[in-house]
Amino acid sequence: MTTSWSGTRQPIPKATRKRILQRDDYRCQLCQGTRCGNHPLHVDHRVPVAEGGTHDDTNLWALGAYPCHAEKTRAEQARGRARRATTRITVRPATVPGRSQPRGQHPKHRHRRHRGHG
Numbered sequence: 845m846t847t848s849w850s851g852t853r854q855p856i857p858k859a860t861r862k863r864i865l866q867r868d869d870y871r872c873q874l875c876q877g878t879r880c881g882n883h884p885l886h887v888d889h890r891v892p893v894a895e896g897g898t899h900d901d902t903n904l905w906a907l908g909a910y911p912c913h914a915e916k917t918r919a920e921q922a923r924g925r926a927r928r929a930t931t932r933i934t935v936r937p938a939t940v941p942g943r944s945q946p947r948g949q950h951p952k953h954r955h956r957r958h959r960g961h962g
């Protein structure tokens with residue numbers, strides 16, 4: 845497996861960030877600023893890119909850095925790990941059936957003894 849965990853995470857253009865923040869009224873869309881009010885706002889992907897999310901405005905929202913964004917990222921990473929940890933099917937080398945070994949059968953040697961008479 846050479847699938848590198850390459851970050852498909854592209855930076856969101858500054859202009860887009862600004863647009864999203866303005867749209868969302870500079871408020872965390874997860875908690876409306878009730879939990880992360882003191883923390884800076886991030887513009888984040890609602891559906892992470894790794895899970896098929898787009899860079900479209902509809903998939904972007906303002907999210908407080910902590911705890912909202914941090915928790916969301918953690919959940920995403922956990923999901924990502926679960927996705928990657930696909931159950932491995934262990935392939936065992938099949939034991940070659942019945943490698944017929946010649947049975948150690950001793951051919952019966954009969955020693956005839958000639959009873960020499962006379």
Ligand SMILES: [Zn+2]
Nearest residue numbers: 872875908912
């Ligand atoms: Zn928040």
